[in-house]
Amino acid sequence: MLAIYKKDPLRLQVSFVAGLDGVMSLLKTTYELEDDRSEILLAFQRVESLRAYGRQLRVDTENRGLLPNVDAALRRALEPEIGLKLVKEFPGHGTFFGHIVEVDKEDPEHFMYKVTYGDGDSETIMDLEEIRPFLSVHGDELCEFAVKGLLGAYTYLEKRLTGECESSYV
Structure with a gap:
């Protein structure tokens, strides 16, 4: 793990948080089904x-x-x-996709970002922390890495449930 951290710390961080995001629902379901509440409906829903x-x-x-x-x-x-x-939701108007068209670096402590949206509207966002929640990471190589890493568990579950999984336990 130290070698991975030294080479690419963000990849290691994404691996950990992907596990947190994708495996928590599996763990929660497992604990619920092992609890005293073994109702078939709960099992089916989960x-x-x-x-x-x-x-x-x-x-x-x-x-x-x-x-x-x-x-x-x-x-x-x-x-x-x-x-x-960027992807930003405007309450009452919907979700709009845009991109940064200009970065004003005149004040080194507070850059200003001009964003243009698909409908032609634009706005200036005054601060890095204000723009960060709207940045689109979908399609990022590390995002794809995280999704692919989690898919194995869900593919295995699907195969077990549909009888397509070859098991060494009989």
């Missing part, structure tokens, strides 16, 4: 919830936001620059 989560992870357009800790780690590591994509 397993179906896990299956749905796994299906969302597999589909590129549906897995955005499923790994909030991974997204946050990647956003913290990004330096906003011209061309970087």
Whole structure:
């Protein structure tokens, strides 16, 4: 782990937070099903919830936001620059995709970022911490790494449930 940390500390951090994001629902379900409440309905609901989560992870357009800790780690590591994509929700108007078109570095303590959205509107965001939550990390190589790393567990679960899994236990 030390070698990985020295080579690429962000990759190690993303690995840890991906585990936190993707494995917690598996652990929670396991503990619930081992509890004294062994109602079949609870088991069915929890397993179906896990299956749905796994299906969302597999589909590129549906897995955005499923790994909030991974997204946050990647956003913290990004330096906003011209061309970087954003996704921002405007209450009552919807979600808009935009990109940074200008960075004003006149004040070294507070850069200003001009963002243009797909509908032609634009705004100036005054601070790095104000813009960071909207930075799009979807498609980032480390984001893809985290998703692929988690898919194995959900693929295994799906195969076990559908009888496609070869097991050495009989």
